[in-house]
Amino acid sequence: MPSATSDQRKCCARRSLRPLPPPHEAEMRSASTDRRVREPSSSSRSQVMPQTDPSRFVVRFPDVARELGVSPTTLRKLCKQEKGPPLIRLSERCFGVRRGELDAWIETRKVGGP
Numbered sequence: 001m002p003s004a005t006s007d008q009r010k011c012c013a014r015r016s017l018r019p020l021p022p023p024h025e026a027e028m029r030s031a032s033t034d035r036r037v038r039e040p041s042s043s044s045r046s047q048v049m050p051q052t053d054p055s056r057f058v059v060r061f062p063d064v065a066r067e068l069g070v071s072p073t074t075l076r077k078l079c080k081q082e083k084g085p086p087l088i089r090l091s092e093r094c095f096g097v098r099r100g101e102l103d104a105w106i107e108t109r110k111v112g113g114p
Helices: 007-017 023-028 042-046 061-068 072-080 099-108
Strands: 058-060 094-098
Touching: 042 061, 058 061, 058 099, 061 072, 061 094, 061 099
Parallel strands: none
Antiparallel strands: 058 094
């Protein structure tokens, strides 16, 4: 292996990194050891994804407000008064609504025609 130049050693010492391998070593690695390029096995291709119920999908809070045509602040006030769709806490600061519950809530808000 050829020795690293003084510039490479300075750079590596400064960043506490080891020098990169020469290009021929990287090219010699086989694709079978690289997990990013591994092809799925034939058995995994034949498996069918189970159908998921669309009413179970979660719509995030800003998207719910956009879909309803109200501001997030207005939607937040409705939910605090328990007049809005039921919320699900996704994380400490992130909320959402199940698609089925949102659609059902919209149906309850319909009014008769003129």
